[in-house]
Amino acid sequence: MKITVAQSAGFCFGVRRAIKTALDTARKGVSVEMLGDIVHNEDVVQQVETAGVSKVESLGDGTGKTLLIRAHGAAKNIVDDAQRRGYHIVDATCPMVKGIHTIVDDFYKRGLRVIIIGDADHEEVQGIKGQIDAPVIIIDSAGNIPWENLKGVEHAGVVVQSTQKVENVQAIIAALRPHIRELEVCNTICKATATRQQEIKTLPLENDVVLVIGSQSSANTRRLYEISHNLNPRSYWIQSQKNIDLSWFEGAATVGITSGASTPKKTIDEVVRFLKKINR
Ligand code: SF4
Numbered sequence: 001m002k003i004t005v006a007q008s009a010g011f012c013f014g015v016r017r018a019i020k021t022a023l024d025t026a027r028k029g030v031s032v033e034m035l036g037d038i039v040h041n042e043d044v045v046q047q048v049e050t051a052g053v054s055k056v057e058s059l060g061d062g063t064g065k066t067l068l069i070r071a072h073g074a075a076k077n078i079v080d081d082a083q084r085r086g087y088h089i090v091d092a093t094c095p096m097v098k099g100i101h102t103i104v105d106d107f108y109k110r111g112l113r114v115i116i117i118g119d120a121d122h123e124e125v126q127g128i129k130g131q132i133d134a135p136v137i138i139i140d141s142a143g144n145i146p147w148e149n150l151k152g153v154e155h156a157g158v159v160v161q162s163t164q165k166v167e168n169v170q171a172i173i174a175a176l177r178p179h180i181r182e183l184e185v186c187n188t189i190c191k192a193t194a195t196r197q198q199e200i201k202t203l204p205l206e207n208d209v210v211l212v213i214g215s216q217s218s219a220n221t222r223r224l225y226e227i228s229h230n231l232n233p234r235s236y237w238i239q240s241q242k243n244i245d246l247s248w249f250e251g252a253a254t255v256g257i258t259s260g261a262s263t264p265k266k267t268i269d270e271v272v273r274f275l276k277k278i279n280r
Pocket of ligand 1: 012013014015071094095096097162163190191192193261
């Protein structure tokens with residue numbers, strides 16, 4: 001079997017930076033807490049926790065403690081609350097997500113209604129929404145537009161969760177345009193996501209079997225898997241080599257591998273090694 005690993009597989013720039021920030025902070029010997037997971041990958045979370053960063057569900061007394069803001073960012077009120085409680089803040093928010101925060105703030109100051117294209121429950125979207133003190137409209141698909149909330153909206157600015165599928169964004173914008181007089185759109189899908197999505201348009205067509213590696217909690221891994229599965233039904237979403245079923249490769253001459261943005265290279269290498277072993 002010929003094995004091809006997508007060039008974009010492995011950590012994106014923002015995840016690599018966030019993990020480094022977490023490990024560097026832990027190394028300083030201070031008490032470090034993070035609200036939820038640093039990124040959506042269980043192995044990375046474990047690595048960061050082993051290094052000394054504690055995952056907490058809510059903020060407590062922050063005296064003498066550091067709060068690490070995750071790659072997805074956080075709402076302003078969470079950061080303000082942490083500072084009031086005495087936490088020192090270390091911000092590992094990806095600069096691309098920070099950029100979205102700045103755009104939203106600018107829309108708000110210019111009097112535009114803010115629309116976010118993304119998954120309402122995702123931490124990145126919650127963080128974007130929490131940058132301004134005004135209601136925002138969140139849309140996840142063209143078939144699910146909350147028209148009631150858009151009544152009377154004439155001026156709006158759109159930003160996009162960094163890991164959205166470009167086709168989904170285009171469909172939503174096309175549906176909104178006829179209804180909103182002034183619609184300013186900033187396509188904030190990040191470059192790392194765009195490259196991954198571009199590669200996944202050919203990988204499933206050029207290979208008999210495709211493995212998409214990433215946590216079940218990773219939204220960008222899910223999107224890659226969906227695109228791949230649409231193009232090639234022999235696409236499988238695995239978290240690690242342990243999930244591989246040998247029957248998937250019956251009669252296959254080629255295997256393509258890609259991963260979500262928070263999947264460690266080590267996990268990808270283990271999958272490749274495993275495939276090479278069964279290949280012998
Ligand atoms: S996927 Fe994009 S926005 Fe998200 S952490 Fe990676 S580089 Fe940053």
